[in-house]
Amino acid sequence: MSPLVSVKEAGDARLGDYVQLREVNLRRMLEEEHGLFIAEGDKVIRRAADAGYEPRSFLLAPRWLDSLADVLEKWPEAPVYVVTEELAEQVTGFHVHRGALASYRRQPAPELDTLLTGRRIAIFDDIVDHTNVGAGFRAAAAMGVDAVLITPTCADPLYRRSIKVSMGTVFQIPWTRLTSWPDPLDLLKDHGFVSAALALTDDSITLDELTARQDEKLALIFGTEGHGLKPHVLERADLTVKIPMAGGVDSLNVASSAAVAFYATRP
């Protein structure tokens, strides 16, 4: 069993992994420096453990000790900081709805070419909203997409809110962050992938036309909220594809677009 440590002071340095969870910029620096991410809620904590991530510590209200006992037992070296919900709120800066947090070690990102073995890949380019990133991963996992690539400026899939909205699917679907963009499209092409950028352009084919092509390997590219994919990305993609819109509406939310495109191109 992990050592239970009762903590009474919000300023206790041992709780350093959990401070100010809503301060996105501060968290980005802190999580990068220490190579950690935060899982919130018993289900997400369990999914991270099941996926083989290694906990640095847990921060739990007493009522969670029993129901998470099997997870805690599996990691006897990770301390369990037992706190009141009030103290958790002081440390994290918000009301921790489910009273259960864990800090996990990040793992090295997989090499890109190890992710190019499947039939369908999703590429999320510069999606800046963690909710959209999480919902996009959830849709990719639910629709059987084999891997996700995110571009250098895309929001962090392991940010607490992304994980939560993804329902933990960020632990399940293989993914990596590209170190350059859009150059890796050449490598994808070498591996037989046809790249299709979702965008409304003059030469866009419809999603129906895309599925009719029955390309064996497909990389679907989804662009940033608001302005969509940049021209130099569209130029490098093999195809641009549109989901036909009614009523003068110009686009779907990016996670909804992804769900529709993943559904339409299912094997």
Added chain:
Amino acid sequence: MSPLVSVKEAGDARLGDYVQLREVNLRRMLEEEHGLFIAEGDKVIRRAADAGYEPRSFLLAPRWLDSLADVLEKWPEAPVYVVTEELAEQVTGFHVHRGALASYRRQPAPELDTLLTGRRIAIFDDIVDHTNVGAGFRAAAAMGVDAVLITPTCADPLYRRSIKVSMGTVFQIPWTRLTSWPDPLDLLKDHGFVSAALALTDDSITLDELTARQDEKLALIFGTEGHGLKPHVLERADLTVKIPMAGGVDSLNVASSAAVAFYATRP
């Protein structure tokens, strides 16, 4: 031109429509009592005006007076409260990103049977998150759904955040709030609609099987986040329909599900 009124005090009673925009419960009471809703940002303000909603007033930083001049001119009786961005923040309780707000009169909800003339209807049952409501409306409008019905407990499509996420499509697609549920399914049936509840049950057909039926009129029902549609709703629906999931994922986000189902059932 509307009268320009420079306001210097956050406590000024004339700004009463705009107070504490992030306090959901307070806003619900206030907006219901006064029959108003708040539009945020110049695009949304313009779309509400174009859709025929009548403004009660505007709250603008000076830089918006020119670009919104045509809207303001159209409504000479609606006062324009001109404030600094700081004062706007004090009144509303948050940083108003685009520095432009308007308060509009709500319109009477259309009668249910006037909405039953099209081919496809979406029913959002007890969706509690304003982001999901907004994204659901956006998907419905983008995919050419003819009308939206929301159940008595569903979150407000005219709450500021719903409007914003919907990209103003809540002004465009006809909708009403049902006063009871699920009894109105009988009226839909009388009008020739087949009702299909999106849910994973033992007797769910797949979305492919649904589209193969080619029902002439279809009412698609989407349930609350987390627990999904209640058993007594599933019992009353003609069909339950599932979107096949991979990798043990149990569902999509409700707005993504709606986008997929609307896309798959497009005429």
